[in-house]
Amino acid sequence: MFSSLPSLNVTTLIQQPTSPPRDPQQEGQPQVPAHAHHPDVRLFGLGIFLVADGMTFAGFFAAYLTYRAVNPLPVNAEYELELLLPAVNTLVLLASSLTFHRSSKALMANRMAVCRGWLLLTAALGVTFMAGQMWEYFHLPFGLTDNLFASTFYALTGFHGLHVTLGAMMILIVWWQAGSKGYFTTENHFGFAAAELYWHFVDGVWVVLFALLYLL
Amino acid sequence: MTTNALPVSPHHREPHPVDVQHHTPWHEYFGFSLDHKVIGIQYLVTGFFFYLVGGALAGMIRVELVTPLSDFMARETYNQVLTLHGTIMIFLWIVPVVNGAFGNYLVPFHVGARDMAFPRLNAVAFWMLPPAGFLLLSSYFIGGAAQSGWTAYPPLSITTPAVGQVIWIVSVLLLGGSSIFGAVNFIATILKLRRSGLGLFQLPMFCWAMLGTSVLVVLATPVLAGALILLSMDIVAGTGFFNPALGGNAVVYQHLFWFYSHPAVYIMVLPAFGLVSEILPIHARKPLFGYRSMIYSILGIVFLGLIVWAHHMFTSGTPPWMRLFFTIATAIIAVPTGIKFFNWLATLWQGKLALNSALLFCCGFIFNFVFGGITGVALAQVPFDVHVHDTYFVVAHFHYIVFGGTVFVIFAAIYHWFPKISGRLLNEHLGRLHCLLSFLGFNICFFPQHWLGLNGMPRRVAEYDPQFQLVNQISSVGALLLAISTLPFLINVAWSLWKGVPAGDNPWQACTPEWLTSSPPPVENWLHEAPLVTEPYDYGSPEDAMPVTTVQGRELWSAGR
Numbered sequence: 001m002f003s004s005l006p007s008l009n010v011t012t013l014i015q016q017p018t019s020p021p022r023d024p025q026q027e028g029q030p031q032v033p034a035h036a037h038h039p040d041v042r043l044f045g046l047g048i049f050l051v052a053d054g055m056t057f058a059g060f061f062a063a064y065l066t067y068r069a070v071n072p073l074p075v076n077a078e079y080e081l082e083l084l085l086p087a088v089n090t091l092v093l094l095a096s097s098l099t100f101h102r103s104s105k106a107l108m109a110n111r112m113a114v115c116r117g118w119l120l121l122t123a124a125l126g127v128t129f130m131a132g133q134m135w136e137y138f139h140l141p142f143g144l145t146d147n148l149f150a151s152t153f154y155a156l157t158g159f160h161g162l163h164v165t166l167g168a169m170m171i172l173i174v175w176w177q178a179g180s181k182g183y184f185t186t187e188n189h190f191g192f193a194a195a196e197l198y199w200h201f202v203d204g205v206w207v208v209l210f211a212l213l214y215l216l
Numbered sequence: 217m218t219t220n221a222l223p224v225s226p227h228h229r230e231p232h233p234v235d236v237q238h239h240t241p242w243h244e245y246f247g248f249s250l251d252h253k254v255i256g257i258q259y260l261v262t263g264f265f266f267y268l269v270g271g272a273l274a275g276m277i278r279v280e281l282v283t284p285l286s287d288f289m290a291r292e293t294y295n296q297v298l299t300l301h302g303t304i305m306i307f308l309w310i311v312p313v314v315n316g317a318f319g320n321y322l323v324p325f326h327v328g329a330r331d332m333a334f335p336r337l338n339a340v341a342f343w344m345l346p347p348a349g350f351l352l353l354s355s356y357f358i359g360g361a362a363q364s365g366w367t368a369y370p371p372l373s374i375t376t377p378a379v380g381q382v383i384w385i386v387s388v389l390l391l392g393g394s395s396i397f398g399a400v401n402f403i404a405t406i407l408k409l410r411r412s413g414l415g416l417f418q419l420p421m422f423c424w425a426m427l428g429t430s431v432l433v434v435l436a437t438p439v440l441a442g443a444l445i446l447l448s449m450d451i452v453a454g455t456g457f458f459n460p461a462l463g464g465n466a467v468v469y470q471h472l473f474w475f476y477s478h479p480a481v482y483i484m485v486l487p488a489f490g491l492v493s494e495i496l497p498i499h500a501r502k503p504l505f506g507y508r509s510m511i512y513s514i515l516g517i518v519f520l521g522l523i524v525w526a527h528h529m530f531t532s533g534t535p536p537w538m539r540l541f542f543t544i545a546t547a548i549i550a551v552p553t554g555i556k557f558f559n560w561l562a563t564l565w566q567g568k569l570a571l572n573s574a575l576l577f578c579c580g581f582i583f584n585f586v587f588g589g590i591t592g593v594a595l596a597q598v599p600f601d602v603h604v605h606d607t608y609f610v611v612a613h614f615h616y617i618v619f620g621g622t623v624f625v626i627f628a629a630i631y632h633w634f635p636k637i638s639g640r641l642l643n644e645h646l647g648r649l650h651c652l653l654s655f656l657g658f659n660i661c662f663f664p665q666h667w668l669g670l671n672g673m674p675r676r677v678a679e680y681d682p683q684f685q686l687v688n689q690i691s692s693v694g695a696l697l698l699a700i701s702t703l704p705f706l707i708n709v710a711w712s713l714w715k716g717v718p719a720g721d722n723p724w725q726a727c728t729p730e731w732l733t734s735s736p737p738p739v740e741n742w743l744h745e746a747p748l749v750t751e752p753y754d755y756g757s758p759e760d761a762m763p764v765t766t767v768q769g770r771e772l773w774s775a776g777r
Contacts, residue, residue, distance in 0.1 A: 041333050041408040048400045052434045059439035059475070063446070063457070063468050071465050144455060148463045151455040155446060 046194050050201045053163075057205050060159065061212060064152045068216070077147040081214055082136070089132040090210050093164075096125035097203045100171075100196050108186055112178060119175040122199070126168035133161055153213060160209055163202045170195040238738045239639070248343065250335035251739060255342050256321030257637065260630075262342075263313035266349055267623075270304035271699065273297050278661075278695035281688045286678035294678035295363035296356060296380070302366030303384065306480070307391040308349050310622050314487035315433075316342065316398055318629055319426050321637070322494075323402060325730035325737075326420045328411025328746035333404035341397035348390035355383035365676060367473060370447060370458035370466050378451050385448045392437045392444075395483075399433035402426050411746045417511070420728050420752040421504060424511050425490025428518040432479040432486075435522065440476035443469055467532050474525035482521040484618055485585075486514060488625035489556055492578050495632045496560055498726045499575040500567025503753040506559040513552035513559075520549040527596050531605045539598050546596035550589065557586060567756075573647030577628030580655045584620025588613055591666065606676075609669025615662045624654070627705070634709075635723045639735045640716030646708040653701030661694025728752050 073079060103118030142150040174195045177183045184192050244254055245261070276297050280288040289297065320338065324331055332338045355361045362384035364373035373381050406419070406427050446457045447469065456462025458469040497504045504510065526534055526542040534542075560582060569575060591613040595601050604610065627650070634642050664687045669675075673684050680688065722731040730737070732747045 038329065038333070038409050041404050044408060045334055045337075045400050045404045048403050048434055049396070052396050052400070052438045054438075055435055056438040056442045059442035059472055060446075063442075063472060066468050066471070067465060071463065074463065144453060145462075148456060148465075151449070151457060155449065155455075155457075159445075 042190050043193055060156050067148055071148055073147050078142045079149040085136055086214050089129050092125050092129050093203050093206050096122045097200055100199050104196055110186055116175055116178050123168050123171040130164055167199050167202050238736050248339050250339055252320045252324050252332045255338050256317050258342050259312050259316035262345055263309045266304050266308035270301050273301035275699055278692040280678055282692050284680050284682045284685055291678050296361040299362045299365050310484045313626055323405055323426055326423045327409055328414055329409040330740040332401050333409050334401050337397050338401050341394045344390045344394035348387045352387040355380045370469050374450050374459055385444045392441050395433050396437050399430035402430040413748050418750045421493035421510055422490035424514050425486045428514040429483050429486045431518055432483050436476040436479040439472055443472035470529050470532055474528045478525040479521045484622050488622040491625050491629045495574050495578050495628055496563050497753045497755055498724045499570045500564050501755045502563055502567040505562035509555055510559055513555045516552035530598050530601045543596050550593050573651055574628045574632040576651045577624050581621055581624040584616050588616025604669050607669035608665040608673045608675055611675045612662045612665035620658055635719030636735050639719055640712050641719045642712045643708050646704040650701055650704045657694050657697030657701050661691050664691050727754050
């Protein structure tokens with residue numbers, strides 16, 4: 001407890017020779033904004049939020065699996081799903097993760113035109129996915145309230161679709177921002193990195209969702 | 217906690233001119249302030265407002281239960297009142313105050329930061345609270361508030377009037393979102409914003425409590441949000457997720473609900489544990505006993521807290537293996553909790569106790585919470601639980617946990633940190649009166665309810681068998697005493713803010729960093745560099761034996777010395 005380390009005593013800590021005491025009159029107007037005191041942890045914060053978001057999906061999945069296990073559907077219930085379109089959609093979404101990754105690499109190489117091109121392609125793939133989802137909705141033989149599977153199906157895919165829509169909007173915003181020179185640099189590009197992390201998360205959730213809803 | 221030097225001690229004061237005490241202009245408390253201290257006080261005052269509202273609702277319940285018939289209010293009104301009471305006390309008083317208020321005020325100090333990691337998100341999280349609260353209250357006037365209790369179990373919540381229930385859902389979703397944003401902020405602040413040189417195992421215990429709590433919020437709250445979204449679809453869109461009449465499964469809601477709402481108990485209690493760990497060593501002049509074991513207990517409670525939820529559902533047709541698992545897991549959670557209580561007792565043991573309001577409220581907490589913990593272990597046993605499920609025994613149990621436990625700690629914390637927040641001491645005579653009345657009122661109100669429950673009085677019903685009348689009246693007298701106990705507190709706060717004895721920077725001679733600055737602290741917490749406190753509980757050293765000579769200290773310390 002009372003150690004032998006070279007002692008940092010209290011006076012050296014408190015009387016900082018480099019920072020003269022502030023004028024009391026200026027109290028209330030900090031000279032350095034608080035966020036300048038520490039490194040940028042926004043991406044870390046987004047990561048924690050995505051864990052929370054993932055838990056929402058986990059709750060939905062758990063409910064769905066429980067229904068599958070203990071709540072048999074009525075004998076005449078319609079619950080068959082086509083596989084081809086959702087499988088193609090899955091590939092589209094996975095490809096969009098890849099294109100975002102290419103865009104990120106271009107950004108790190110400071111090739112902004114290429115970066116924006118890949119971004120636009122990513123957004124286009126996202127919109128394609130949503131269009132495919134819409135087409136599927138309109139051609140399914142069951143509606144929201146037809147049976148428990150139908151309700152769960154629409155709730156899960158709808159909640160995920162909301163995420164894809166928000167993600168596509170984010171990508172378009174980032175694409176627009178990347179158009180002004182110097183907005184994103186190789187060192188400083190939080191908005192871009194946030195959209196990328198979010199997009200990969202949404203893709204990852206879809207893979208689980210696809211496996212549980214369509215394949216299981 | 218062994219090798220580092222002691223860079224600061226409570227006997228050193230940060231040299232600063234007296235006039236740097238920063239008094240925040242009043243209008244900042246009503247604006248979108250980004251200062252963690254202002255936001256903390258916003259949480260505290262808003263939460264206390266809703267405590268008074270929720271307390272008034274509790275008073276209405278106790279008035280109704282003075283007689284066996286529903287003669288004070290209609291049965292539907294009673295249902296609304298008890299639903300609002302539970303929802304307000306949990307989501308608008310205890311969760312926002314122990315997390316939002318004290319977490320925001322203290323965590324940046326404790327980690328040696330100028331503010332939280334995301335000040336703007338912090339302000340957004342607070343400002344989700346007032347709309348949610350007023351939405352909830354307003355639902356009473358638009359078609360009646362929700363009637364299905366704070367649990368909102370379907371099919372009850374699907375069949376009672378829809379407007380109030382949907383407003384309830386929107387309100388709770390807002391509050392849950394606020395809670396998640398707060399938790400993201402706490403985790404980032406504690407893990408990423410620590411002052412250089414400050415290790416995780418050198419942090420004050422409150423930071424560990426907030427870290428554990430925030431992990432629970434991040435993992436559990438979204439599941440409740442998902443369940444409420446599905447419930448609102450059942451009510452509004454006619455789906456049948458939780459409606460057996462439409463092929464759904466009401467028990468799935470219970471699982472999702474308790475997956476959040478059991479950890480919610482720890483979300484309400486762990487920060488209180490942290491606050492007690494801060495307050496006791498200072499007023500006992502001893503280091504916190506078992507620092508590491510305190511941390512591992514918190515982590516153990518976090519882990520176990522996530523896997524005990526179905527002990528709320530022993531009468532919901534749970535299969536035997538599930539009952540066995542959840543009974544055992546629940547019993548095991550008493551171990552880390554017990555470790556914490558023994559550590560606190562060991563901290564008090566042979567300390568130089570200053571029997572002031574803060575310490576007395578902490579002692580009240582220890583007494584009440586241990587009692588609630590014992591009935592909790594009893595309730596985890598299936599045969600006993602099946603007998604008393606949904607009776608007043610359960611009501612008594614959880615009030616011993618959240619009221620006798622957490623609310624007592626909130627008051628202890630207010631007495632302890634008021635001098636830091638306002639620069640003035642609270643009056644000790646009024647404080648001790650407040651403590652005495654609270655303790656008596658609380659135990660007179662809730663202790664008899666164990667007997668009521670054991671004898672079969674169901675909860676949440678406005679009418680009861682006449683044989684229970686006398687005991688219910690005793691309980692209501694206790695509630696009246698509790699209501700009266702708030703008066704000395706309110707008078708104390710109002711008078712002390714106006715005329716209270718100036719506290720000085722560090723009236724308790726404490727080590728933790730929030731005391732090593734002026735009272736109230738400047739905008740960015742310290743005028744100079746943040747102090748490096750590697751021994752937050754370094755009390756009782758020979759140096760610490762110096763007599764307390766300050767005028768304001770003498771009154772407070774004499775009792776224990």
